[in-house]
Amino acid sequence: MRSLVVDDDQICRTVLQHVLTPFGPVTYAVDGLGALAEVARSLAQDQPYDLITLDIMMPELDGQQTLKAIRRLEDLFGGDRRSSVAMTSALDDKKNVMTAFREQAELYFVKPLRLEQVLADLRKAKLIPA
Numbered sequence: 001m002r003s004l005v006v007d008d009d010q011i012c013r014t015v016l017q018h019v020l021t022p023f024g025p026v027t028y029a030v031d032g033l034g035a036l037a038e039v040a041r042s043l044a045q046d047q048p049y050d051l052i053t054l055d056i057m058m059p060e061l062d063g064q065q066t067l068k069a070i071r072r073l074e075d076l077f078g079g080d081r082r083s084s085v086a087m088t089s090a091l092d093d094k095k096n097v098m099t100a101f102r103e104q105a106e107l108y109f110v111k112p113l114r115l116e117q118v119l120a121d122l123r124k125a126k127l128i129p130a
Contacts, residue, residue, distance in 0.1 A: 001127055002047070004028070006035040006066065007055040007088065012111065016053055016088075019115055023128050024050070032061030032069070039070050043077040051127055053109070056089035056096060063087055064096075067103045084127055088113065 001024040005016045008030050017026045027049075029035040035054065042048055052070065056063035067085055074082050086107035087100040097108055107121050122128045 001050040002027075002042075003051045003053070004035065004038055004042075004049045004083075005053050006030075006032065006058070006063070007053070008058045009055070012055065012088065012113070015113055015115075016118075019118055020051070031058050032063065032066035035066050036061075036069050036073065039073055039083070043073060043079060046079070048074070048079060048081055049083045051086065051122075052083045053086045053088050054105075056087055056091055056100070063089070064099055064103060067100070067105060071104055084125060086121075 003020045003024065003026045005013050005026060005028040007013045013028050017028065020026045027038060029038050039049070054063040054066055070083070085105045086109055087105045088109045088111060089096060090111040092110045100108055106125055109118055123130050
């Protein structure tokens with residue numbers, strides 16, 4: 001599984017990298033603009049990410065805006081495979097959760113991250129082996 005971790009907080013990036021590395025290579029970006037550049041590069045090389053984790057609260061381009069732009073990039077490149085997206089946020093209010101799923105996120109991880117729950121959700125989504 002190829003993963004892209006997008007978070008402006010170094011601790012969160014490190015935790016997610018630690019969790020995801022046993023399942024495949026992990027790349028990271030510190031903001032939405034960096035994420036879009038990385039997603040465009042991967043799509044141009046016909047190597048889309050299997051999983052993208054997006055923090056909602058980031059400077060410049062927040063996670064919700066970044067998710068919309070990622071889905072547009074995927075449509076533009078015309079590939080038949082879309083990345084699974086997991087939003088990460090300390091915000092667990094109904095509005096943010098519903099917006100994430102409406103914009104086609106598959107998972108939503110509430111911070112502080114509970115590693116067992118992250119792994120369980122990734123297994124349930126069939127992104128990692130059971």
